[in-house]
Amino acid sequence: MDKTVFILGAGASVEAGIPAMADFLDRAQDLRDSNLLNEEEKKSFSNIFQAIRTLKGVSFHTDLDLNNLEVVFGLFDMGRILGKMGNYNANEIDQLYEDLIKVIGITIDLCTVVRTHNDGSQSIPGPYPSFVQLLKNNFVNNDRLMASIVSFNYDLALDFAMHCEGIIPRYYVNEQNNKGNISLLKLHGSLNWGEGNRGQVEPLNMKSLLGNGCLDGPFSESRLIVSRKFIAGMPFNGYSIRGPMIVPPTWNKAEHRYNVGAVWQEAVNVIAEARAIYVVGYSLPETDMFFRYLFSLAAHSDTSIKRFWVFDPFPSIKNRYTNMLGPGLREPRFQFHEKIFSEAITHIRENI
Secondary structure, eight states: EEEEEEOOOOOHHHHHTTTOHHHHHHHHHHHHHHSOOOHHHHHHHHHHHHHHHHHHHHHOOOOOOOSHHHHHHHHHHHHHHHBBTTBHHHHHHHHHHHHHHHHHHHHHHHHOOOOETTTTTEOOOOHHHHHHHHHHHHTTTTTSEEEEEHHHHHHOOHHHHHTTTTTTOOOOGGGGGGGSSSEEETTEETTTTEEEEOEEEEEEOHHHHHTTTTTEOOOTTEOOOOHHHHHOOOOOOOOBBBBEEESSSOOOOOOGHHHHHHHHHHHHHHTTTTSEEEEEOOOOOOOOOOHHHHHHHHHHHOOSSSSEEOOOOOHHHHHHHHSSGGGOTTTEEEEEEOOOOOHHHHHHHHHH
């Protein structure tokens, strides 16, 4: 059986309305100045932007892009571990970290649109429905081809699109979530993952989320407000679980290994067995050495990769991949295509 892995970065969700790392804080600031937040949420948003302004004011000796969520999240995470960040004390840093989780989750919530059609069916805008159709038509219940998805994204656009087509994701967070149609391995956590009463990670499926009133807004165009529900405490099996459980997109993931270590291990397994790898919208940022290490470990296998195709609209990304990949993955096995996700789906469909 030929095994395929799709690796999805933030660029894959942009067409669904989810902001990329470089634009995320701009979108969050727009929300802070809107009437879509309650007072407690506005306070968390304001705390984060005040902290960013403060850090910009004292960053004379460093060149950090504090307009980029990836940089800010990594800085806050490091500050939380070290107990030092500018003039903030340890308790203030912990609070800022919690506020940032809220800002990330609520911003994605309010950018995740669910459309309900006249026939009662629902869909997510953008390319994810087409991607799920690609999976359904070529990989689900197929004895010849098998697919897994490795995602760096927190959002639930793909999860919801899979739900609409009756495809159940295998998250590999715990044994209860290893049953499904296709593995969806979210390396940085997910908005639908929370912390249970014993500290365990509990991923809620779409049926549970929708049953807990996670759609909000007009019938024709709602928002998937999962983070708001988790922050308040999501009812589950007789107790409340809190979240969302997300991991900073930086090299330092050691403290999270007990929560998502099984996900990372399965990602290594599926990449090691893959004959075809399609990377969409993942810019291979210099700050995230994690994927380079993960891919290096997976590459030490007996499986020969026939295809390693990267899809990204920015041509400068190509060199990052050619610098990472060894001589066994040169052209024509390696191909770089200047395409967005919707264009990539068409290209892959025509060449499977």
